[in-house]
Amino acid sequence: MALLLCLAAVILGRAGGTQDRTDRPPWARKPGSGKTADPAATPTPPSNEDADKGQQRGRIRVNVQLVSVLTSVLDEHNRPAPDLPREAFQIFEEGVEQKVEVFESETQQPLDLALMIDSSLSAHKEIGFEQEAAAHFIRQVLRTGDRLSVFAVGEEVTQIAGFSDNVATLQAAVHRMPAGSGTSLYDAILLASRTLERRGDERRKVIILVTDAGETTSYADFDAARKAAVKSSALLYTIVVRPVKNESGRNTAGEHALETITDTMGGAMFYPDAPQELDGIFDRINRELRTQYRLGYYPEPRGPANTYRKIEVKVAGNYAVHHRKTYLTGPQ
Numbered sequence: 001m002a003l004l005l006c007l008a009a010v011i012l013g014r015a016g017g018t019q020d021r022t023d024r025p026p027w028a029r030k031p032g033s034g035k036t037a038d039p040a041a042t043p044t045p046p047s048n049e050d051a052d053k054g055q056q057r058g059r060i061r062v063n064v065q066l067v068s069v070l071t072s073v074l075d076e077h078n079r080p081a082p083d084l085p086r087e088a089f090q091i092f093e094e095g096v097e098q099k100v101e102v103f104e105s106e107t108q109q110p111l112d113l114a115l116m117i118d119s120s121l122s123a124h125k126e127i128g129f130e131q132e133a134a135a136h137f138i139r140q141v142l143r144t145g146d147r148l149s150v151f152a153v154g155e156e157v158t159q160i161a162g163f164s165d166n167v168a169t170l171q172a173a174v175h176r177m178p179a180g181s182g183t184s185l186y187d188a189i190l191l192a193s194r195t196l197e198r199r200g201d202e203r204r205k206v207i208i209l210v211t212d213a214g215e216t217t218s219y220a221d222f223d224a225a226r227k228a229a230v231k232s233s234a235l236l237y238t239i240v241v242r243p244v245k246n247e248s249g250r251n252t253a254g255e256h257a258l259e260t261i262t263d264t265m266g267g268a269m270f271y272p273d274a275p276q277e278l279d280g281i282f283d284r285i286n287r288e289l290r291t292q293y294r295l296g297y298y299p300e301p302r303g304p305a306n307t308y309r310k311i312e313v314k315v316a317g318n319y320a321v322h323h324r325k326t327y328l329t330g331p332q
Contacts, residue, residue: 080291102296110145114192118211129275137282154180182217186225193232205234215254266324
C-alpha cells in the first residue's frame, strides 16, 4: 500500500510540472505562463509620458521674472519726448544687452502715488505753499483707476489718507498736516516703499516727497531705506524746499542721501528757489508720469539670488533718460 501511494505522488507531481510547459495546448497552461499569459497580469513598461513626469519631478524649475522698467525721456528743454519708436531704445543689465519683450510708448498702467509732505518744525514755514501746490497736483494727476495716499513726515510718519481717488478727501488730508518736531526721511521712504510694494505688480508705483531734506529722527538707516525702495520698484520724485540757501547753514548730508536714492529709483530731484515754483514742478511731474515708456525683458543671463543688478537704458538721440538704475533679484 505504501509503495502504491508513493508511485501515485510521483505521477501527480510530473503531471503538475508538465502543465507549465509552453508546448501544451493553451487551455492546459497555467495563467501567466508562456506567451499567452493574461495581459492584465503582465506589468506594462512605463510610457513616455510617465517617464517625462518622473524627469520633471527630479528637475529644478527656474522661473525667470519679467523685469519692467519705466522710462522718462526728456528733450534738451526738459520736455517729455513722446512717440519714440521701439528701435530707439536699448536696455542693458550688467553691461549685457537684453531683448526688449515689452514696449509701451505711453503706458496705460494705473498709478499708485504716495504723496509725502514734511510737516516738521524746520519745514513748517512754507507749509501753506506746499499744501496748496499739493492740492492742485492731486486734482491734476488722478485719472480713472489711479489711487493716491497722503502721508505727513515728522518725527513720526503718519498716513493721513489711505489710497483713494476721492479728490476732495485727499485735498482735505493735505490741509490738516500735524506739526512734527523732527524729520524721519529714511522712515518715510521705507514706509512708503513697503506700502506701495503690497499694491501689486500691474500698477505704477510713485513716491513724491516734499521736504527740507533735514534728516534727524529716523529709526531706519540709509541702507534699509534704499533696499526697501529698490524692492518696491517705485519711482521717487523729491522736491527739496530749502529754508536756507547757503550750504553752510543746512543739512546737505540729507540732500546727498536723497539724491542717491532718487537716482537709484529713477525719479528726479527738484530745488525750487521759491515756494511759488512748486506748482510748476508738480505740473512737470504730472507730464512725465503721463508720457512714460514701459520696457520689459527677461534677464539673460540671470543674476544670482538676492543680488543687486545694474540696469541701463539708452535712447538714440540727444535725450536725458530717467529710469531705475538697479533691481534686486528674487530667490531661485
